Amino acid sequence: MKQINQLAKLISEAKSIVFLTGAGVSTASGIPDFRSTDGIWTEDRSREYYTSVDYYTKDPYDFWRKYKEIFQIKLLRNFQPNEVHNFIAELETQGKDISIVTQNVDSLHSLAGNKHVVEYHGNLNTATCPVCGAHYDLAYLMEHDVPVCTTTDCKTVVRPDIVLFGDPITKHSEAEMAIASSDLMLVLGTSLLVTPFSLLPSSAKQYGIPMAIVNRDPTPMDDLFDHVIHADLVAVVEQLKQLI
Known part of the structure; x- marks a missing residue:
């Protein structure tokens, strides 16, 4: 798939990558x-x-x-980290500067070994x-x-x-700082329906960094991205691992 080849090239060339992750990243670990x-x-x-x-x-x-x-x-x-968590952690061990801003509350990114994880919720x-x-x-x-x-x-x-419903979000500024210091944004497994998390891709757009989204279903924010892949996330990661 052309989009996956292009994404693999972006990941290979990037020095600093920020990942925005949602529930779709953890479903392969058995989490709904x-x-x-x-x-x-x-x-x-x-x-x-x-x-x-x-x-x-x-x-x-x-x-x-x-x-x-x-x-x-x-x-x-x-619950244990799955292929997606491990893929992101491996990029960090390979020397890339990885930041993760996650909607997930399962701490699996940290368990996989990533050091800079902003637990947005x-x-x-x-x-x-x-x-x-x-x-x-x-x-x-x-x-x-x-x-x-x-x-x-x-x-x-x-x-x-x-973060319970009705609570303020306290990690938004930290998330924006992670975006500002990166040269590639990858959004994985999130419908981008929840604000203010859904505003973060717009922040990245302002910095002019390449942006890609991989999600099973279309999202309202797809038009913002340079690369859009609607497919099973684990399958996409397996292909990326073979290409990088």
Whole structure:
């Protein structure tokens, strides 16, 4: 495929690459795609309410029960990086300056070995007490149906370290800095439907760097990109590995 050959050439020649990644990167690891045409959110829009700041504030105990079910917390330790995560990590070991801005909350990019990962929506592996700031790891979250802060005299129900619906985004500036310091942008496995993440390709366009997107389905932002590939992401990565 001509587009894949061109993309392989861009990757080979680039010194600094920024990846914007979404749920499609993690589906090969068994993690559901929340926002594809047949994803979880389309099955039950109430999930947005149950993973919102408002619901955590209203009923933190039931929030945690639904949160663990929706994000399959019990299975989190079973998820491992797949061919796409490993491909990006290999580019870094080959000497390329790699930055990743990810919508995913599974921390698989870091587990694969990439060092500069901007977790745009936070991660599922930790939680923080909103009152005293104490931090808790996945092991503690797994031990308790409803994790409560153990700090003396606190006992507050902790909050997961993901961006809940209604939360502000705090990583946007860091993401834009990663884009500004790169000479190639690759967008992988995201529908680009969620703002302000969906605004990041426009930032890259302003810098005039080459831009490519690989996603199973068309996105509203496809016209911004120099190279657009609608195909299975793992299959595309396998072809790129043979060409680079």
